[in-house]
Amino acid sequence: MYLNTEIAKDLFYVGVNDRIKHKFENMLPLPYGVSYNSYLLVDEKVALIDTVEISFGDVFMHKIQSQLKGRQIDYLIINHMEPDHSGSLSLLRKYYPNVTLVGNKKTMEMVQGYYGIDDNTLEVSDGETLFLGRHKLQFHLTPMVHWPETMMTFDETENVLFSGDAFGCFGTLDGGVIDSEMNLDKYWDEMYRYYANIVGKYGAPVQKALQKLTPLDIKIICSTHGPVWKEQASRAVDIYDQLSRYEAKEGAVVVYGSMYGNTERMAEAVAQGLVQNGIKNVVLHNVSVTDASDILRDIFKYKGLVIGSPTYCNDLYPEIDSLLKKIEIRGIKKRDFAYFGSYSWAGVSNKKLAEFGEKMKWRVVGFSVEEKMGLKADNYLGCVQTGKKLAELLRTEITPDPSCH
Numbered sequence: 385m386y387l388n389t390e391i392a393k394d395l396f397y398v399g400v401n402d403r404i405k406h407k408f409e410n411m412l413p414l415p416y417g418v419s420y421n422s423y424l425l426v427d428e429k430v431a432l433i434d435t436v437e438i439s440f441g442d443v444f445m446h447k448i449q450s451q452l453k454g455r456q457i458d459y460l461i462i463n464h465m466e467p468d469h470s471g472s473l474s475l476l477r478k479y480y481p482n483v484t485l486v487g488n489k490k491t492m493e494m495v496q497g498y499y500g501i502d503d504n505t506l507e508v509s510d511g512e513t514l515f516l517g518r519h520k521l522q523f524h525l526t527p528m529v530h531w532p533e534t535m536m537t538f539d540e541t542e543n544v545l546f547s548g549d550a551f552g553c554f555g556t557l558d559g560g561v562i563d564s565e566m567n568l569d570k571y572w573d574e575m576y577r578y579y580a581n582i583v584g585k586y587g588a589p590v591q592k593a594l595q596k597l598t599p600l601d602i603k604i605i606c607s608t609h610g611p612v613w614k615e616q617a618s619r620a621v622d623i624y625d626q627l628s629r630y631e632a633k634e635g636a637v638v639v640y641g642s643m644y645g646n647t648e649r650m651a652e653a654v655a656q657g658l659v660q661n662g663i664k665n666v667v668l669h670n671v672s673v674t675d676a677s678d679i680l681r682d683i684f685k686y687k688g689l690v691i692g693s694p695t696y697c698n699d700l701y702p703e704i705d706s707l708l709k710k711i712e713i714r715g716i717k718k719r720d721f722a723y724f725g726s727y728s729w730a731g732v733s734n735k736k737l738a739e740f741g742e743k744m745k746w747r748v749v750g751f752s753v754e755e756k757m758g759l760k761a762d763n764y765l766g767c768v769q770t771g772k773k774l775a776e777l778l779r780t781e782i783t784p785d786p787s788c789h
Contacts, residue, residue, distance in 0.1 A: 386450040388424070389561040391612055392542040392604060394519065396424045398432075398447040400440040401556040408554065412581055412677045416570055417556035420468055421608045423546060424451055425539070428517025429458040432483075433537060433546045434608055438471035445472075445479055456480055459506070459514070461521070462487040463548040464534050465494040469608050474499050486514065488525055490533035513540075524596055526550070528589035530582060536597070543603035550593065551620045552609035553578045563611045571610055575620070577681035578609065579627045584684060584714040590628035594621070627684055630717040634778060635665025636688030639679055641672060641701030647694050647726045649759050650767045654690050654724065657771020663688070663778060671703040676710055683711065688720045688778050689746075690770070691737055695727035700736050708740055722749035722774045724767060728757055749773045 388396040399421035408414055420436035422444065430452065436444045448457070457480045462470060465487075473495070477483060485495060486506045496502045508514070510525040519541045526534050529550050537546040553575035560566035583590065605613040605620060613620045638655050642648035651668060658666050665686055669679045683689055693704040700708070721741040725733030734754040741748040751773050753766040 386447045388447055388451050391423070391562060391606065391614075392544055394426050395539075395542065395544060396426065396451050397561045397612070398422050398424045398444065398451065399557070399561075400436050400443050400447075401558075402437065402440065403556055404439075412554075412577075413675050414554060416554060416574060418554050419557045419609055421606065421610075421612075423606050424448060425516060425519060426451065426455070427519045429515075430455055431459040431461055431486075431514075431516055431519075431521070432457050432476070433461045433606070434463055434469045434548075435460070435472035435476055437468045438475065441472040441475045445475065449479075457483045459483065459516075460485050461537050461546070462491050462495070463537055463546055464531060464608060465491055465498065466531060466549070467498070469548075470495075470498065473501070477501070488523070488533060488535055490527075491535070494533055524593075526589070526593035526596065528586045529593050530586050530589075536593070538600055538602075543601050544606060545597070545600065545602045545604070546606045547608075549582065549608050550590070551605050551613060551624055552607040553611075555610055557611060561612055562614050563616045564614055566611065568611065568616065572623075573681070575610070575623055576627070576685055577677055579624065580680040580684040580714070581677045583624075584627075584680065584716070587628040587630060587715070587717075590624060594625055594628070630684075630719075632687040632718070633665060633685060634663065635667070635686035636663055636690060636774060636778065637679070637682045637686050638666065638668045638690040638692070639671055639704070639707065640668070640692035641694060641704045642670065642692075643694060643696075643701075646755065646757070646759050647692050647724075649764070650724050650726065650753065650755065651690075651692050653764050653767035654692070654722070654771040654774075657768035658688075658775050659771075660768070661772045661775035663775045671701070671707055676707055679707060680710060680714070683716060683719070687718070688722075688774050690722045690724070690774060691740075692724045692726075693733040693737065694725065695731050695733045698730060698732055700733055712740075712744065716744070719744070719746045720749070720774060720777045721746040722752065722770050724753045724755075724770060726755045726757075726759075731756065747777060749777055
């Protein structure tokens with residue numbers, strides 16, 4: 385019934401699309417949905433690379449059966465154990481009870497822990513190979529991209545990298561599977577958002593993985609989410625390389641919380657100061673309206689960050705405080721930072737924002753405004769000046785941080 389896309393010789397796409405789930409991991413909105421990608425390599429031996437989320441197990445099995453026409457699956461290659469990729473493992477074993485599960489030591493611990501399976505397994509180490517006939521697979525362990533068991537599988541015969549979650553993005557595959565078959569506009573921004581929210585904390589492991597992959601002659605990248613990268617494979621790698629080194633474009637993200645509009649007017653004045661001083665990429669986010677995943681995407685994208693907060697219950701505005709925690713756990717480096725605040729009777733927001741900038745070891749603009757009650761003319765101009773000073777800082781070189789390499 386299913387006409388599965390042939391990606392390369394003997395390699396077929398058998399993944400599925402999820403247009404039902406509202407939030408990925410019950411946290412991240414999915415305006416364009418998400419795909420769960422799985423690949424079938426049909427040689428003298430048959431290998432399936434990863435499975436899909438269990439809710440789509442029925443469609444998944446029908447796609448496999450349509451391709452194999454009665455043949456058995458010899459190997460399941462498990463690159464990543466997260467349940468959106470391993471969820472159909474037990475179902476697969478019911479249809480193909482003799483399938484051998486292939487993974488590294490940590491993978492096998494998780495297979496037993498999640499699914500209670502400890503038989504018909506083949507444990508592989510970094511650099512080991514597996515012959516399917518014409519195709520030769522080599523395994524490359526890439527821990528913490530973004531789980532401890534993650535690995536990538538390279539088909540040396542057709543130069544295809546099965547990369548797990550690496551080089552992935554949100555967005556369903558709407559008819560096409562390979563990048564050359566579709567309009568990619570939505571996927572690039574969703575790649576930034578995916579990286580910032582899923583992989584963002586693990587810049588150093590991503591860099592190690594990229595270095596390990598450098599000697600490979602990769603022609604095609606098959607990730608577990610998003611398009612198959614063929615024509616644009618190098619661009620996908622370049623984006624992950626840039627983001628994992630915390631490199632960013634010239635520009636600034638201005639994030640603010642505002643209960644009655646006073647702090648919002650301050651944010652607009654800061655943005656005005658940035659633009660008047662030559663910064664064209666300026667994005668304003670109301671933290672109570674914009675989802676944090678979109679804000680984090682832009683913080684990874686642009687070099688400058690401005691945060692404004694009213695004092696709330698002798699602390700930061702709650703949504704701002706929550707955002708700071710999300711930024712901190714991702715360990716974002718090499719940013720230029722400014723801040724401003726407001727209060728009615730006891731101001732603490734600027735003090736806390738200053739401490740945050742120091743904790744992150746960012747370059748901090750040595751000028752800030754903290755307004756009492758309504759915004760006055762002098763502090764309006766002070767906010768414009770804050771934008772100007774950040775614009776000047778953005779144009780000076782950042783001393784390289786050895787920990788980013």
